[in-house]
Structures are given as C-alpha cells and as structure tokens.
C-alpha cells in the first residue's frame with residue numbers, strides 16, 4: 001500500500017488536485033465503512049500527499065452524511081500524520097470578506113446528529129480538546145499563505161459548526177455573532193475530534209464564500225454565491241498546500257504540539273478488560289497503548 005505523511009480533505013469545490021504528479025487511486029475499506037471516495041496519492045512539490053474529497057467527486061454526500069470516521073481512519077492507515085481540511089465557510093464578521101482565508105483556532109459544536117468518537121464497544125477514551133486545531137500545522141499554514149503575498153488571510157477565529165444542510169436563519173446568524181463566532185460551516189466536526197482521537201495533526205484552511213445572512217446590505221448566502229467565490233479560493237488553497245508540503249517537519253516529535261501523543265492518559269478502560277475483538281479492531285489507533 002502506498003504511504004503519505006500529508007492528507008488533504010477537500011471540501012466544497014475541491015474534488016481533485018491537478019497539481020499532483022505520479023498519481024495512484026486507491027480504494028480503502030475501514031471498520032467504519034467506506035470513505036467518501038477513492039483516495040488519490042501523489043506528489044505535490046515532490047512530497048507524498050493523499051487527497052480525499054469530503055463530499056465525494058460530484059458532491060454526492062451532504063455534511064451529515066460524510067463518513068468522517070472512515071475518512072480519518074483511511075488516512076491514518078496510509079501513514080498520514082498531518083491532515084489539512086479545505087473548507088468553504090460563511091463569514092460572521094465584516095472584516096472577513098468573501099474570498100478571504102481564515103486559519104481558525106477554535107470551534108463551537110452546533111451539530112445534532114453525528115457520531116463524535118471512534119471508541120465504543122468496551123473502549124472508553126477522553127482526549128483533551130481545549131485546542132481543537134493543531135497549533136504547529138496552523139502556524140505553518142498561515143506562514144505558507146503569507147508567503148503567497150497576494151492572499152488575505154486571517155490568523156485565528158472561531159468556527160461554528162452547524163448541522164445543515166439548510167443554511168442558518170437570520171436569528172441564528174445574529175446569535176452566533178453575539179456569541180463571538182467568526183465563521184460558520186458544516187463539516188469541521190466531527191472531523192477535528194476524530195483526527196485528535198487518531199493522534200493526527202489537523203488544521204483548516206477556511207475559504208470565506210459569503211456573509212451568511214446577517215449582513216442586511218449583502219445578499220444572503222446561496223449555493224450560487226458559494227460556488228462563485230470558491231473557484232478563486234480553492235486555487236489559493238492549492239497554492240498554499242504546495243508551499244506547505246516543503247515546510248512540514250519530517251519528525252512530529254520535535255514539534256511543540258502534542259497531537260502525536262493525544263491518547264497518553266486518555267484511555268480510561270483497564271486494558272485487561274478491553275474485549276479481544278475491540279483490541280483487534282482498534283489496533284491501528286491504540287495498539288501501542290494497550291498491548
């Protein structure tokens with residue numbers, strides 16, 4: 001099986017990476033079903049990268065249907081350590097204009113019907129999630145975006161993740177603004193939680209496509225508006241990934257982030273009481289802690 005250290009989950013508008021060379025498509029099965037689509041492995045700036053379109057090619061899966069457990073598991077099984085999500089978001093702040101990029105540093109969960117954890121069936125795990133995005137990866141993304149020179153990028157901000165698939169009401173949009181949220185989307189959760197449970201470094205390039213529906217002098221969000229602004233944004237996201245690929249350190253243990261050891265002291269269940277079948281099932285994620 002080919003391996004890659006970098007995984008990219010493409011969101012709305014990003015279904016393939018044309019700047020990849022030496023590409024190979026692989027279909028991966030996981031204990032949590034099939035990922036959103038085949039995974040393309042290839043080289044970007046000479047570095048191995050695995051690419052997975054979150055909604056499937058042709059955008060067939062709505063945000064609630066995205067098989068996040070299978071997606072994160074599949075990337076982990078390829079040896080991925082760094083996961084970058086490219087995501088379309090609405091802006092809840094005047095200063096974050098459509099086509100700007102944001103590297104968020106906080107998350108608020110407003111999803112209602114998603115499974116948030118890998119662990120069940122006799123394995124209980126409580127990971128720290130105070131810092132939901134990897135600070136190392138986020139700052140390298142920011143640095144890469146700044147180096148492009150012609151992209152407006154905002155450092156930090158809170159991403160509120162709603163269930164969807166309908167967009168928000170004006171009451172909701174204004175309430176999120178009053179709560180201090182900066183951008184809104186439908187997909188960073190449970191992805192970020194699952195990445196943490198799989199000890200992956202995870203960060204988001206959020207591409208602002210609209211002002212949601214709070215801004216009285218602007219048209220409310222529509223798919224047409226999102227798609228119109230996305231083509232410029234996804235092009236910039238691809239350029240950032242090209243720069244980032246050359247910056248990622250070979251060894252995560254030298255970095256300040258603790259993502260690589262997120263399960264240290266997080267597994268509550270007495271290993272001797274974990275059922276043999278659960279041990280086998282979760283070997284990829286927790287084998288080194290329970291054997």
Ligand SMILES: CSC[C@H]1O[C@H](OP(=O)(O)O)[C@H](O)[C@@H]1O
Nearest residue numbers: 011012063087088185186187226
């Ligand atoms: C097409 S607009 C709504 C859709 O776009 C975002 O998806 P993604 O984060 O995968 O880029 C948003 O979360 C919604 O799923």
Ligand SMILES: Nc1ncnc2[nH]cnc12
Nearest residue numbers: 088089090184185212221
């Ligand atoms: N306004 C919005 N709300 C939720 N998800 C979005 N994705 C892009 N724009 C969005």
